[in-house]
Amino acid sequence: MSSVCVHGLGYIGLPTAAMLANYGHTVIGYDVDEELVNDLQAGQITFDEPGLQAFVTEALESGNLEVSDEVGPAKYHIIAVPTPFDEEAKVADISYIEAAGEAITPHLRPGDSVILESTVPPGTTVNTLQPVLEESGLAAGNDFALIHCPETVLPGNIITELRENDRIIGGVNGVSTEAAVRLYESFVEGDIHTTANATTAEFVKLIQNTYRDTNIALANELAQLARDYDIDSREAIHLANQHPRVEIHQPGPGVGGHCLPIDPWFLGQNSDNLDLISTAREINDGMVDYIVDLVGSTLGTLAGKQIAILGVAYKGNVDDIRNSPGLEIARQLQSLPSDTATPISADGGQEAGIQIKLHDPHVQDQTLDLDSLADATDDADAVIIATDHEEYTEIDPPKLKSRMGSKLVVDTKAILEQSTWEDAGFTVIRI
Numbered sequence: 001m002s003s004v005c006v007h008g009l010g011y012i013g014l015p016t017a018a019m020l021a022n023y024g025h026t027v028i029g030y031d032v033d034e035e036l037v038n039d040l041q042a043g044q045i046t047f048d049e050p051g052l053q054a055f056v057t058e059a060l061e062s063g064n065l066e067v068s069d070e071v072g073p074a075k076y077h078i079i080a081v082p083t084p085f086d087e088e089a090k091v092a093d094i095s096y097i098e099a100a101g102e103a104i105t106p107h108l109r110p111g112d113s114v115i116l117e118s119t120v121p122p123g124t125t126v127n128t129l130q131p132v133l134e135e136s137g138l139a140a141g142n143d144f145a146l147i148h149c150p151e152t153v154l155p156g157n158i159i160t161e162l163r164e165n166d167r168i169i170g171g172v173n174g175v176s177t178e179a180a181v182r183l184y185e186s187f188v189e190g191d192i193h194t195t196a197n198a199t200t201a202e203f204v205k206l207i208q209n210t211y212r213d214t215n216i217a218l219a220n221e222l223a224q225l226a227r228d229y230d231i232d233s234r235e236a237i238h239l240a241n242q243h244p245r246v247e248i249h250q251p252g253p254g255v256g257g258h259c260l261p262i263d264p265w266f267l268g269q270n271s272d273n274l275d276l277i278s279t280a281r282e283i284n285d286g287m288v289d290y291i292v293d294l295v296g297s298t299l300g301t302l303a304g305k306q307i308a309i310l311g312v313a314y315k316g317n318v319d320d321i322r323n324s325p326g327l328e329i330a331r332q333l334q335s336l337p338s339d340t341a342t343p344i345s346a347d348g349g350q351e352a353g354i355q356i357k358l359h360d361p362h363v364q365d366q367t368l369d370l371d372s373l374a375d376a377t378d379d380a381d382a383v384i385i386a387t388d389h390e391e392y393t394e395i396d397p398p399k400l401k402s403r404m405g406s407k408l409v410v411d412t413k414a415i416l417e418q419s420t421w422e423d424a425g426f427t428v429i430r431i
């Protein structure tokens, strides 16, 4: 068993730290966010992930996981800090990686390993992190191991996937790769694949998410084509997928989250060869406009209408609102000409404006003005289901009908029983 310091205790770092601790390693979980550190020290996790609270409690109670606001020496340092994307410049912000490297450098000893798990543009491990760590006077590959090991867990199923997914491990040399393999094989049940260098591992991670994003763009374009031919895109995709070599994804209101809308752009950081990939991004981002237009044309006008958006998390059964399509729809409605829109958080009252109400049973974000389901849909002219939360499949159509002003439901995730809703008197538009 080893000593490990995990840098960053968010969606990735916290489950990883708890996993390592529950497999017997001695783990320091370090984060720069003092409030988060205090909450975790008190045993309280701050985001919604099935099974995670109990998993973290187990790790803390075993004494193997200590949450700290200080970096400590450790045989392995794992970096799981954010790598946000600058929308304007279309470049990754790797300053958090540099800061993590600077925090590790004073503690780095010969024989230690530094593993970068954050998703980064190809070349970041070698070109950005390595020089920072070598400020210690130690050489990567010779004195300490340096590795990229991307994380591929699916939010909503993190603990299972952390154990069961295959891992890609790419060190700056073979010794580095082997050092990381020894750590991951202590808890990973999937296969461990090694690559000749760290840059390949970075690239592999990015093309996994790019594959998914591009495939969803195809589904979104097919959904628009299907509507032009007055056919059900979901049925058509389902039937097409009966072919052994066809696996089209599902259309929706756009692609949200911290990964799929961002990672494809990382591939273009040092290359001009994004073409299909950037078009796919535009198609997925364009779904918001498409849905707003559909609502407007079905209602005749958006002026004076009250629209309820159900689901501001980026996908079903999670609380993460990063790049949320539901919020983007709200922003889009808000940015319509000023005589037809009111701010997202407005509680109504402008006669000519669009009134936007938001509801989400999973999201606690205090900066959003969220309503109960009843308040959000009371007198609504249209309901847009923007997230496939389980709770929305349980909405009772007659009860909703009695509350709403008119009867339009846009089901962007195709989670409602269309015939039941139509029988209840609703106009249902499925994407």
Ligand SMILES: NC(=O)c1ccc[n+]([C@@H]2O[C@H](COP(=O)([O-])OP(=O)(O)OC[C@H]3O[C@@H](n4cnc5c(N)ncnc54)[C@H](O)[C@@H]3O)[C@@H](O)[C@H]2O)c1
Residues within 6 Å of the ligand: 007, 008, 009, 010, 011, 012, 013, 030, 031, 032, 033, 036, 080, 081, 082, 083, 096, 099, 100, 103, 117, 118, 119, 120, 151, 152, 153, 154, 155, 258, 259
């Ligand atoms: N969330 C996912 O589903 C997912 C999946 C695979 C990969 N990733 C990648 O993993 C990385 C982390 O993502 P996340 O979703 O866990 O982010 P997050 O924002 O949930 O957590 C990151 C944490 O790092 C902390 N932090 C910031 N700077 C720090 C520093 N210098 N030292 C220590 N802690 C610091 C923040 O306070 C925060 O708590 C990103 O690169 C992301 O792209 C995320």
Ligand SMILES: CC(=O)N[C@@H]1[C@@H](OP(=O)(O)OP(=O)(O)OC[C@H]2O[C@@H](n3ccc(=O)[nH]c3=O)[C@H](O)[C@@H]2O)O[C@H](CO)[C@@H](O)[C@@H]1O
Residues within 6 Å of the ligand: 119, 151, 152, 153, 154, 155, 208, 209, 212, 216, 249, 250, 251, 252, 253, 254, 255, 256, 257, 258, 259, 260, 314, 315, 316
């Ligand atoms: C390759 C892959 O699987 N990567 C996963 C992904 O995790 P994620 O939670 O971001 O991924 P999704 O569940 O795909 O959701 C993203 C958005 O796409 C919408 N969507 C989805 C499927 C579909 O057919 N049609 C859609 O419209 C959905 O509603 C949501 O808005 O990135 C993580 C970080 O790198 C990975 O770790 C994780 O493995």
